[in-house]
Amino acid sequence: MTAEIVVYGATGLVGRRVCHELDAAGAAFAIAGRSKERIAALAAELPAAEQRIATVAESALVRAFAGARVIVNCAGPLDEIGEPVLVAALAAGAHYLDLGGDQRFMHAMLERHESSTRRAGLVAMPGAALNCAIGDWAAAWAAQHVCGTPASEIEGDVLRTEPAAPLGADRPFDDVSISYIYDDLVLSPAGQRAVFANLHERGLAWRRDRWEPVAPASERRRINAGVAMGGERDVASFPGGDVITVPRHIATRAAQTFVSTTRHRAASTALRLLARAMPLVPKRATELLVPYTPKDYEYERTRFAVVAQVRRGFSGAQIVVGGGDQYLTSAVIAAWVARQLAARSAGPVGMRAPSELFRPAPALREIAAAAGMTLEPSFA
Template identity: 30%
Template sequence: MKIAVYGANGYQGKLVLTELARRGIETVLAGRDIARLEKAASAVGLPGTERRVADTSDHEALVNAFRGCDGVINCAGPFTSSGEAVVRAAIATGCHYVDTSGEQLYVKKVFDTFASEARNAGVTVVPAANDGCVPVDLMAHLLADRLEPVEEIISTHVVVGGGGMSRGSLRSVVETIDAIKAGGLTYDDGGWRSGTPARHAAITLPGRSEATPVMAFPVSEVVTIPRHIRVRHVQGLTEAALADRLNTPLTPEIIESLPEGPDEDSRRTQRFTYVLDATGTDGRRARGIVQGPDTYGTTAVIAVESARRLIADPADPGVLAPAQAYDPTAFLDFLIPHGIQWTIEDAPAT
């Protein structure tokens, strides 16, 4: 099994390289700058690993970079501006594709643009193979098994500690700031709409006695969940306290002056909690919770396992949500030794 990592020299790319090496998977480092790729190869202790240079403006170069590989993990963000070229080249080369994107509109665009191309090529594409979308989408499927037909699914993301975002994540935030401020897409009655107000003003989060004020937030699973669940409304939320931080001006110069991303000690102190509240059309309710440390390290584990499973245990070709590509319980249980806990419990009916 051979996997190409595009954007291999970035902060997330290097974590993915380290995880591929730990799993003993043959790797090709791909990106647009040979010197940066060489530096990354040395930094992660893989100085002899194959490097291939390709710019996203050069389809043939990308295809050549992926030739002979079974899969591509794309870590080159912001994805809104460069991601589609990498998906197109992976499909043209016959490589299964996953990426670490959290840019909701980009994730939707991959579904809208590449479904038949991927199907015709016999390739499976799973965008947003990250710490949030994969476990939450898988849990949503298990919740729906209990409740379907489902009236509403609300996914609330909270991350505390951890030394902040990487420079790449901040660039993704800047590139999509208007969509973030508008609360992103909400799924309502068969279609996606932007600008829908938060369906709830506050949510009681695990371990907190008081309800936390929340606001609408563009999580990727709003795009993936309705592809495998009969549901009327899906919305993402986060703590309303984030709104102030979104108004902090962030210029390219400010981002460049910051560290590449949180160091290992900071990452260890980080804790994410993703809460999924589902309500059946009959008023029955259930809650799924996934919690763990280190969003970037967890994303590396999830992106590698997502690509590995597509190659070792092929899913249907096309652009798929995580729960369409993987067995939900098996994948969630795979994450437990990596410090991730997941639970599903019934909640009082409304």
């Protein structure tokens, strides 16, 4: 069976999980990476997968991606190696997706590769992971209810075959907020490095119909995350990828992402103040921070709730998505998106948000069933 899907960075924490998801689903896929030894070691766990070796040099990547319909980029940091992988996927005639919810990378890729992806008749979907895809789908599903979208459209086929009109185009929303709430958050070494690197960066928030630079943790709110996650929690703004994707399909005056990593108010305030003070620490000092390497089983302890809230005048809606193990959940999402795109015969092309390619409610239900997540819609 020729590989339809190539997983680049297959040897990483998430890459390995994506490969096991594809294997369990019986997909025809190849494992790819820069190290022959590490790819051979992984192949011992996945005997059905083809093996492809390539550094991030473009010609090597295009060769490794030959014949594939979809490239899943699990290699990071995306800031350094995301763009060459995306360019090589397009050159090889394949759709591209990655798991990074990294806002800066997503914004830059949209600016640079939107038209080349569209002209190639291909799809690039950055952020096919917990942080971005789940928030994007949950916000769109909530917005459909406020707009009175017909049930036939909400519950249609999961794959969109035509681009959909933006929600609220005739009467924009006042606010879309997506909060990522964690208990026992365990970050991979790559995740920790991404946090350290972003400490100095101003993020973007969608305000007054445009992206504006904002300081980290500059906005805070109280969000009810549900009984299982400790009820009311303080959340602080952070630069999520959904801030980039949501305004593409929901007409809204404001969109912001928030995070809470602790139930304790005092700790939450301390973390917010720390986040605001970090840009004052010399960049070289944060480069010295050494990530801790958690054991594999520690990732399973993390519980999360993604709370998407939309508001227009006196109408509002909320969806809460609950689950655990953000790395396994993200792998389930990426493997699901890859299989859907590999099987797709027609649909929107170009750089696309999750909700532009998939109907949000059916997508969330399919992924919730596969990843053991709960969905709690409340439509006022």
